[in-house]
Amino acid sequence: MNLLAGLLATIVAAAPVAAQQTNKTELTPAQSTAATELLLQALKERQAAVIHSNLAESVRSSIDVATIQKRLDSRKAILSTKVIGVTPGYRTTTVDAVVSTADGEKPILLMLDDDGKLLAWKWAGQIEGLEATALDFVKDLAAGRWVVARSKLSLDMQSELAPGDLERKWTKLQKVSGGFRQVKDAVIANQGGEQQLVLVAVEFMNTTSNLFVIFDGSGRIINVDISEEFV
Known part of the structure; x- marks a missing residue:
């Protein structure tokens, strides 16, 4: 176990540490909410082009509209969406939201960059x-x-x-x-x-x-x- 702990310590120590970033995001909570609501509405209406245009450049350059559309079309219909929390951080903002389908509510977490573009995301609980x-x-x-x-x-x-x-x-x-x-x-x-x-x-x-x-x-x-x- 000590050997494993040492291995983990060595590997994890090499990982970039976000907390070392010193520039607080200039994106306001209102701007973050508006950007997220735009993305969630596009998710609900299955508008791949809108989602693609609102991805951060590093993400957008690695995926095309057709691929996004295929994924949207394969998901269950979304009945409604709601932003429930906005947390500004260093150069990024984390937004908690909920989407509702026929199966119930499903939480989603989104990370926006300084320009309000989608940098990262995950479906909570999956x-x-x-x-x-x-x-x-x-x-x-x-x-x-x-x-x-x-x-x-x-x-x-x-x-x-x-x-x-x-x-x-x-x-x-x-x-x-x-x-x-x-x-x-x-x-x-x-x-x-x-x-x-x-x-x-x-x-x-x-x-x-x-x-x-x-x-x-x-x-x-x-x-x-x-x-x-x-x-």
């Missing part, structure tokens, strides 16, 4: 088992689903890594490992507490490596480490 989440994350990387993979990261990590950053890291890793072959399995190495570790065995052409996927206490990915090449 956290799968750690192994399943880690496996899905790596499979998303292997399939080039950068935006989907990024959505499994913690909001702080999403704010530090654009979809293009994940693409660059994964592409570099494939080059030095001889190309991706398959995701083999995942094993929980540490569960419970503020830091949790899952090892995902990934088979490349030249080697099979264990990808260390670090989760926070709520099941969101806060760091990923596999080798010196994954930087």
Whole structure:
């Protein structure tokens, strides 16, 4: 357990720390609410073009309108939406909202950048088992689903890594490992507490490596480490 704790400390220490940012966002609560209501209305009316135009540039450049529309069309109809909380932070604002469907209310969390554009998001309460989440994350990387993979990261990590950053890291890793072959399995190495570790065995052409996927206490990915090449 001491060895694991040391490993976790080493890996997590290398992660960017959002709290070190010193510039408070200039976006007002009223502006944040208006930006979120626009996004939620577009979500309700399945207006992919509106959502796409209101994504932060780093996210918008990695996904097209057609892909967004396909996802919107596959979701259940939204009856109503409501913003329930706005929390300004350093260079970003976190907004809590609720959407209502025929199945009931569903909470959603959104992070906006200084311009009121959507930087990160997650559906609250939809956290799968750690192994399943880690496996899905790596499979998303292997399939080039950068935006989907990024959505499994913690909001702080999403704010530090654009979809293009994940693409660059994964592409570099494939080059030095001889190309991706398959995701083999995942094993929980540490569960419970503020830091949790899952090892995902990934088979490349030249080697099979264990990808260390670090989760926070709520099941969101806060760091990923596999080798010196994954930087």
